[in-house]
Amino acid sequence: MLKLNRPTLERLLLYYHFINVHMDQNDTVTVSSAKLATFMDSDDTQVRKDLAAIGLKGRPRIGFVASEVNSKIRHTLGFDENNRAVVIGAGRLGGAIASYKEFTDYGLEIIALFDNDQQKIGLTVGDHIVQPLNRLAAIVKRRDVHLGILTVPAGAAHEVVDRLVQTGVNTIWNFSPANITPSNGGAVRNEHIAVGLAELLYHLKKTS
């Protein structure tokens, strides 16, 4: 299986976005490496190298068929599989994520939203009824869930991760401010949204 490093993955994803947003998806629409490079503020050699890495070769003066680029990226990154996820933490962010329609572009299906707050259980948030956390294991098993999305407060994060790992979900997308480390064979992406904010505030402080 192809092994892509993170910067390459990131660039492939941006090509995918660009084509999805700006181009019709039929066989006659082509996109040049130069056009993708302009969008990325990069150079076309880089674009061609990235696309060659997933087996795509452009044609001189024509470029790439846009829909082929996208379907190849989809397939390489696993977006054409059915990836089922649960969201834990039914606050505003959890609700936004659980209802985010664009995730279907990535083959991601959010099948349930959990919380342990009695005030929230049973409420409808987007397309989901908030479920009590003690139903997590049963639902994960029945629906073959592989990804857990964490939108709980930092203090609750580690306990929830333990529960997920116990049920066999060790791929975790963490939006809580806690620092989660992967379990054996698992993968974690800590979003730490505040890092982005801190960078910008630091910039403002330096320039003010």
Place this chain on the structure above:
Amino acid sequence: MLKLNRPTLERLLLYYHFINVHMDQNDTVTVSSAKLATFMDSDDTQVRKDLAAIGLKGRPRIGFVASEVNSKIRHTLGFDENNRAVVIGAGRLGGAIASYKEFTDYGLEIIALFDNDQQKIGLTVGDHIVQPLNRLAAIVKRRDVHLGILTVPAGAAHEVVDRLVQTGVNTIWNFSPANITPSNGGAVRNEHIAVGLAELLYHLKKTS
């Protein structure tokens, strides 16, 4: 003015989180570099180096006064200033961000939420009434706003950025999938949340 690189900034922010979440903020509570290192899955030499970079020196066998570490990080990163921001895009994510209480920990005050969708203008989302985009310039000027937070669809992003830059806001926190590049003297943080998702799905594909 102190110049910190991004990984250092990121680690400082995680120390700040850890102390905020797990420790009382009074003069008698201390934290060792070893404890912070354990939380970070790092080593204590790194922690001491980071804290030394912002002028903090621990005491042998005692460590650092937790509240001093936090106030120093706050000051260094600009969290103790009043940073006013506007959110543009009153969808679910925009609503979640505009109502996120923890931003006050960073000195961030979101003063208005905008959209150009007539169906949304006038609605109350969290603490905000959604304003029409044509009021942006007036509000930014009157309230001395320096940060713009983008939660619009990719197709609308560049136009909104142009409007922000015209009103003098060139520090932009971009949650749309568009790729925004900084204007002269400006700073942009592209969150590209889907990058994290793509990484995890790629991991699932490799291990399945």
